[in-house]
Amino acid sequence: MSSKKMRTDDDNLDKFIAEARREQERRQKSYRERALKIYPQVCARCGREFSGKKLRELTVHHKDHNHDNNPPDGSNWELLCMYCHDNEHTRYQDAEWYDDQSPKREQEPRSTYKPFANLADLLKNKKPEEKK
Ligand SMILES: [Zn+2]
Ligand SMILES: [Zn+2]
Numbered sequence: 001m002s003s004k005k006m007r008t009d010d011d012n013l014d015k016f017i018a019e020a021r022r023e024q025e026r027r028q029k030s031y032r033e034r035a036l037k038i039y040p041q042v043c044a045r046c047g048r049e050f051s052g053k054k055l056r057e058l059t060v061h062h063k064d065h066n067h068d069n070n071p072p073d074g075s076n077w078e079l080l081c082m083y084c085h086d087n088e089h090t091r092y093q094d095a096e097w098y099d100d101q102s103p104k105r106e107q108e109p110r111s112t113y114k115p116f117a118n119l120a121d122l123l124k125n126k127k128p129e130e131k132k
Contacts, residue, residue: 028060031070031077035060038074045084059085 041050041058050058061078062069069076080088 032060034070034072035074035077035079039077039079042079043081043084044078045080045088048081050081057082061085061088 036055036058041055042048043050043058044061058079058081061080063076063078066076
């Protein structure tokens with residue numbers, strides 16, 4: 001009975017993390033799509049053009065480096081290719097660009113940690129039965 005309760009807590013944590021990530025992705029996707037509609041699909045720094053599959057390499061930079069500042073007219077956005085975007089942030093020593101694969105993820109959900117599995121093994125080992 002009580003082991004079931006712990007499981008539910010883990011599930012909730014997983015769900016919470018998944019939901020937060022999904023929300024972030026949804027937001028990023030929506031402003032990216034909007035930015036691509038407003039601006040020509042060209043890197044604002046090096047002038048390379050992007051289309052089709054390559055379009056993935058064109059990313060949205062926030063001029064004030066604030067991800068949450070997304071005015072509908074696109075005035076805070078700039079389309080940059082991955083390289084120029086990387087350069088831009090190296091210059092300012094901040095890491096907006098790395099947000100999606102952020103290393104500061106909270107602690108991993110402990111899905112491999114089973115407090116009772118070990119106990120079961122211990123009990124089993126106490127039984128002197130030969131398995132062959
Ligand atoms: Zn570029
Ligand atoms: Zn940026």
